[in-house]
Amino acid sequence: MMPTNRTTSRSTRRLALSAMLAALALIFSYVEVLIPLPVPVPGIKLGIANLVIVMAIYKLGFRYAFTINCVRIVIAGLLFSGVFGMIYSFAGGILSLLVMYLLQRTGWFSMVGVSMAGGVAHNLGQLITASLLVQSVRMMSYFSILLFSGLISGILIGVLASLIYRRLPDLQV
Numbered sequence: 001m002m003p004t005n006r007t008t009s010r011s012t013r014r015l016a017l018s019a020m021l022a023a024l025a026l027i028f029s030y031v032e033v034l035i036p037l038p039v040p041v042p043g044i045k046l047g048i049a050n051l052v053i054v055m056a057i058y059k060l061g062f063r064y065a066f067t068i069n070c071v072r073i074v075i076a077g078l079l080f081s082g083v084f085g086m087i088y089s090f091a092g093g094i095l096s097l098l099v100m101y102l103l104q105r106t107g108w109f110s111m112v113g114v115s116m117a118g119g120v121a122h123n124l125g126q127l128i129t130a131s132l133l134v135q136s137v138r139m140m141s142y143f144s145i146l147l148f149s150g151l152i153s154g155i156l157i158g159v160l161a162s163l164i165y166r167r168l169p170d171l172q173v
Contacts, residue, residue: 025052095125112158119154
């Protein structure tokens, strides 16, 4: 049975929107590389690309957000951070996405709360990966610093995502 034109059109719109969001997330990843942080602490980032992922979770659902996130991580890893950067990004990105999606599905948390938890989960995923790679649990002592930075960046990204989300038209995707 062939899909209807309406189904095909909807799938095409979702695919096109996903490609645009993946490109936007990649651009945000590049911009993040260019922005010097006032605190020279390894592992701390603004998490600007997460803005796109939060929006994708709310607009498109988990499957599309997962694909957008993976595409961004692979391309950004190849262009900017190398294999180890890609490994850390996958660990943080996947854990963050899972946490944000699960919290969003409960309906108990605002977009800011979901993003904040995602920022913390991203840092935790990267820290766990670092601990496994260097085979030292001592890496986890760095979590207090990354917890604070994940909270702050997650709140900022969540507020921005919430403001943008309210102003976006219903895309009917």
